[in-house]
Amino acid sequence: MTQQEFVLDVRSMKKYFPIKQGFMKKTVGFVRAVDDVHIQIRPGETLGLVGESGCGKTTLGRCVLRAIEPTSGTALFQDRQGQVKDVLKLNNHDLRAIRRDMQLIFQDPYSSLNPRMTVLNIIAEPLICNGLARGEALKERVKELMEMVGLNSRHLERYPHAFSGGQRQRIGIARALATNPKFIVCDEAVSALDVSVQAQIINLLQDLQEKLHLSYLFISHDLGVIQHISNRVGVMYVGKMVETAATKELFRNPQHPYTEALLSAKPVPDPRKKSNRIILAGEVANPANPPSGCYFHPRCPYAQDICKSQAPEWKQVGEGHYSACHFAGELQLQGAVAQ
Amino acid sequence: MSGLTTVINQLRRPRTRRKKKTDQPSMEVASQWQLMWWKFKKHKLAVISAVVLILMYLIALFSEFVSPNLSATRFTAYKNAPPQKIHFVDAESGFQLRPFVYGMKEKIDEETFLRTFSEDKTKKYPIQFFAKGEPYKLWGVIPSSIHLFGVNNPDGALFLMGTDQLGHDLFSRIIYGGRISLSFGLVGIVLTLFIGLLLGGVSGYLGGVSDTIIQRIIDFLICIPTIPLWMALSAAVPREWSATQMYFGLIIIFSIIGWTGLARVVRGKILSLREEDFTMAARLAGAGDLRIIRKHLLPSFASYIIVNVTLSIPATILGETSLSFLGIGLQAPAVSWGVLLQDAQNLETLAHHPWLLWPAAFIMLTVLMFNFLGDGLRDAADPYK
Amino acid sequence: MSQQENVILEMKDVKVQFRLDEGLLKAVDGVDLRIKRGKTLGIVGESGCGKSVTSQALLRIVPKPGEVQGEIRLTRKKKDGSLEVVDLAKLDARGKEIRDIRGAEIAMIFQEPMKAFSPIHTIGNQIMEAILLHTTDDQDEAYRIGVEILKKVGMSNPEQRMSEYPHQLSGGMRQRAMIAMALSCSPSILIADEPTTALDVTVQAQVLQLINDLKSSHDTSVIFITHDLGVIAEMSDDVAVMYLGKVVEYTDVDTLFHHPKHPYTKALLNSIPSVMRESKRLESIEGTVPFPMNLPKGCGFYTRCKLAKDGVCNVEDVPLVEVTAGHSVRCLLVDEV
Incomplete structure (x- = not known):
């Protein structure tokens, strides 16, 4: 009964932006904004998508709605009649029809109105x-x-x-x-707001979800917000999904060194818990010119030789818990909440 | 968002807040145009310019009525007469509220043969409103012989700005010339606007090959020196064309060159508006291209277009003046400010009859007023920033 | 009087007002703060609360037509080692005295480093300019200090960075370069106005650590302005919570996060979704911050406060009262809550 299980089932979504140079506008390379990403969202569920700037989370959100054309992949969406359609294969007319069921909330409340x-x-x-x-x-x-x-x-x-x-x-x-609609992409929907107002909007989104049985793809760079609102979380790094798991599981038992670093870097509003944090060296890799092997290896404190040469596979490490790390399940990583 | 930016942003639109207290619509429900009007009103110089320009256009519209004499009437007794002085004090009756002018006597210097005029104090012509003068047909339709002001005496004459060498009253001719010069700016911009909007819109919205082609054409057109191109084009216009044909001929010439700037503005605006979130929101809401253009794009850049147009009207007026001045635009007997200035080309005439430069003052005033107006409109154009 | 000596900067009843046709915009309305040597004062508040304008008042760089009133007493060492007290609020905003203080005594780092650097000069030139202005006249000496300071802020190949332009650096590196420039003249006070808001979390962690390290190694006092309570908890020794141009609560960081007294502080703390707390609903503050012009008398938070009492809170302006030693709160109902 896969038809009933997911509102949205995205497989192998890719979006490559060509880099054009010179007078003749020759394509000299690609920015791999979204690179082979899978996501599934169940009815009434919120999938949080977290990552730093340039990791492709916004692009992914827009590709799902076909607000921008993805390069390849499939996005099976269940519309209000219960029919499953591949959003990426619809013609203009059908696309307009299906957009009644899928909508977007923007980050900037000024330019979006x-x-x-x-x-x-x-x-x-x-x-x-x-x-x-x-x-x-x-x-x-x-x-x-x-x-x-x-x-x-x-x-x-x-x-x-x-x-x-x-x-x-x-x-x-x-x-x-x-x-x-049944499904809404919230693209940094509360990031531009002050904390007190942010709380109002988060509460509103949660109330509406309950009342209207909505599914959200909630995109944010703020781990606190993501943790609060999501049922499951996906972590992205340089166009790739590096880890997905149920929220509690991800925050308590991260299985990717990047997730661990992200959790540890987030300042906690409690001065008694001054963290012994993991400070990553360097900055986010350039998606136009990513490193070899695992994209995270230049910053990863656990990197081994294999990480430089081989891209890690998408592995299942627990129930509904996936990670793209060679050593997923082997490393002892520190979560955000003391167990 | 830091606190300061908020403060500064809010500093910029506090005046509208006061509107709540008055009966005017409050700023919450004020549309784009209302906000622009409020902002425009703050620019005093622009408001004054707008008033002056409206006045000038009204005068041009009713030039037969406003001018004391007809443009073609020649006062053969007063060739190259200087401007008359307006008097309030008479030797006999003392001060009087009604202004008057004296008649003029012509004298020829026997050595230099220079004609000079002096006031003939025996002839006194009071200036009256709604004076009866030469008959005319307003807009070629309504017959009348009432002029806004005049001397009400068929023997007398009124030359506020002197006469030219054929004895035409310069002030009346400037008013008639204003009709052509001022209208040229407005009418000329219509065609420019049409071409600019169309090609700029196509270029920005469609993009791709059509964009490249249009942009290269623009690049090519703006690198041609304007005056020689104008001269070449107007030389191509047949000599036997009537004044009206010539007028529209010139408008086409200016539009062929003038649309480029506008097209670039339109294209740039469309490109940036297409990236705005609200355009994407409309698309996701199911809006088609036509609706997006009509409801989102056009209203957003209409104000910029108005500003741009306001700022390019004076350029058109100046262009017409230059061509007519050079003798390749409108020709006498058509009267425009440029045609009138042709008389002032000669240094010698200028030395003896400096009043022939009066048309230049009107041109400068017009251009200046348009620039101030454009300045105010530009400040008001985006009330949301 | 060791307490007194430790206070390097004291603000007394500082007001910044913008006189407009429509009325008086009170961006900062009577702020009293003390900055202690080698400590960090965090200023936290929502947008429009006046936290940035407060820091601009210190350097006297408030945009026109803003006016600074009150007392800003800076204690600084003279060349002979004796201490002198200067009232910054009395100085001419364009005078030589305040220019000597900017950069040399008080330095500032901004949210957007790209705007703080001139795009047409190299990083090296811009850092050296500050050094030449305040510290030394010798070009080579200035270059040496510049390289040193870049090394100190953790930039690789400092010599190469000296000859690079701002756009060649990444966001985090630019922020480091800006900190280097601010520290190049060893100021006694560093004002950091939302220095990490534009950065990613992992980079933010790097920069915060850098500022903390430099603070302890240079014995610099830091004024840290941010809207992020997490960052405040991480960085500050003392915290001032601002609302509508006023300090509503002022205490040390531990008390603020564990025993807050002002309803606004409490609500703010409860409104952040936190990794630590797992509750279903967030406590939000209803309504929005009013516009700081022609405000009615009484507590500024009256309109949004859940505990507000008509006839009590909206009668007179509420004073900032010290409830326990080192803990000041601006609330009339502080004993009841």
Whole structure:
């Protein structure tokens, strides 16, 4: 019954951006932004995607929605009729139809709302474009959506500039919810907000998930947020998935040295727990010119000779726990929560 | 986001907050154009310029009515007459509120044969509003003989800025010339706008080969020196064309060259707007290309287009003036500021009749006002930054 | 009076106001802070709380039309070794005196290192410029100090880096170069304004460690400004929590995180999703920060505070009161909570 199991099942997703140089715009190489990534998301589940800048998490999120065209792979998506379709093979017409079921929440609450449109027009756009409502019914539906995300529905005629960052993010969420989607990609949806407002939005996203039975692909660089909101977490490094596991498992029992370093580098808001942290040398590798073998080996404190020459395989190390490390399961790595 | 940037950003739009107290629509529901208007109003110089320009265009529109004389009327008794002085004080009756001018006597210096004019204090012509003068047809349709102001006396004449060597009243001719010169700026920009929007839009939205071709054409066009190109093109215009044909001929010439700047602005704007998150959001919402262009792209750069157009109107006006001045644009008997300035080409005439330079003052005023206006509009163009 | 001697910089009732047609924008509204020798003072708050403007007031680089009022007393060593106290708030913002202090006594590192460096000069030239301005007149000596300091901030091949341009460095390296430049004249105070916000966590960890190492080796005092409570916990000795241009709670770091008194601090701490805590819901603060202009009298946090009492909190401006030694709170209901 695989059809029932996943809302989204992405296999071998690749996105290579060509690097063009010179007068003739010759392709001299590729930036492997997303390189052979698999993800699965179950109904009502949140998959957290964490990684540092340039690791390809945003590109992956957009490829899944085909907001940018992936180079290859499959993305099986179960639409509202229960039919499973490969998003990457749909034609324009079918793609538009399936986008009713999959939506995106942006990071920047300023550039994601057209400043020249009223809130009514912004939230109504998906409804109008998909022919779902018009006239008075349209207005009612927008009001309902605004109240659902905690906005005052009397502010229908206001423009985005009259709202604060957090309220704008709510408008963005209302727009994403307009067509009753089942699956939403939250691309750093709370990263631009202040902590107190961030908490409001995270709570809202969780409430909505429960109420509407949504599935999220939640992309963030903030481990605290990821840990709080996700059921399962995927860690990316230079275009590759290095580890996925259930949240608790990943934070307590990481099986990839990069995950360990990431967990340890995150400052903890408790001065009594000044960590004996693992400070990685160097910086994130350049995806246009990645190192040989395992991309992480130049920074990895456990690196051996094999890591320099051979790319590690995607191995299962526990139930639902996968890691791309030659020594996964052999290393004693330190988690974030004392056991 | 650091605290300061927030403060600074909010510093920039505090004035609109005050609107809450007044009856005007509050800033929460203020559209793009309202915000722009509020911001524009703060730019005093631009507001003044806008008023001056509107006044000038109104005068040009009603030039038959506003000018005291007709442009073609020749006052053979007053060739090369200097501007008349406007008096309020008379030797006999003392001060009076109604201004008046004296008649002029012509005198020829017997040695140098230089004509000079002196005031003839015996003839006094009070200046009156809505004076009856020569009959005309407003816009060639409405017959009338009422002028906004004049001397109401068929014997007298009013030359506020002197006359030229044929005895035309220069002030009236400047007003008539304004009709052509000022309208040229506006009408000329329409075609430029059309070509610029179309080609710039195609270039930016479609990209690829069409983009490359259009960009290379632009590169080619802007590297040609303008004046020689204008001269060549206008030389190609048949001599026997009427003034009207010539007028539109010149507009086409200017548009052929002038669209490049606008096209670049449009292309740049479209390229940056296409990358905006809200464009992607619209696409994910299921909006088609047409809707995205109509609802998201066009409204976003309309204000920039207006600014750009405002700033390129004076260039067009100056272009027409230069060509007419050089004698390859409009020709007499058509009257434009450039045509009028042709009379001031000669150094000797200038030395003796400096008032022939008056058209230049009007050109400068117009260009300056357009530049101030454009400046204010540019500041107001993006109320969200 | 050893306590007094240890305080290197003291701010008393510092206000930064922007006089606008619409009214008075109080970006910083009466801040009292003390910076101790060799310690780190963390300033934490949400965007718009005035934490950055406070640091700009110290260097007198507040953008126009901002005015600095109050007292900023800097204790500095004169050349003969004796101590003198300068009131920075009284100095001419463009005068020679404050320029001598900038860079030499108080240095600053910014969030975005790319903006702090001039793109058309090499890293070496820019570091040497500061050294030549404050420390020595000798070019070779300045070069030597420059290489030394780059080595100290952990940059590989310092000689080569001296001749590189800012764009040739990665984000983390640029931030290191900026720290090097700030430290090149051995300032007694280093202001770090969100120095790691633009960096990735693993690089942030490197930079934070570097700042801590340098602090102890140079005996420099640090003012660390950030919105990230995790970083504050990691870095600070004392912490000031700011809200709407005012310090609402001011104490040592352990007390702040384990016995916070102000409702805002408490709510802030409860609103961060933490790796350490596993609760289903976050405690959020309702509403948003008001605009700091023409504010009503009373507590600035009144509109968002869960404990606020009408007729108590919104009557008069609330003073900052020392509740226990070294722990000041700006809340009238501090005993009830």
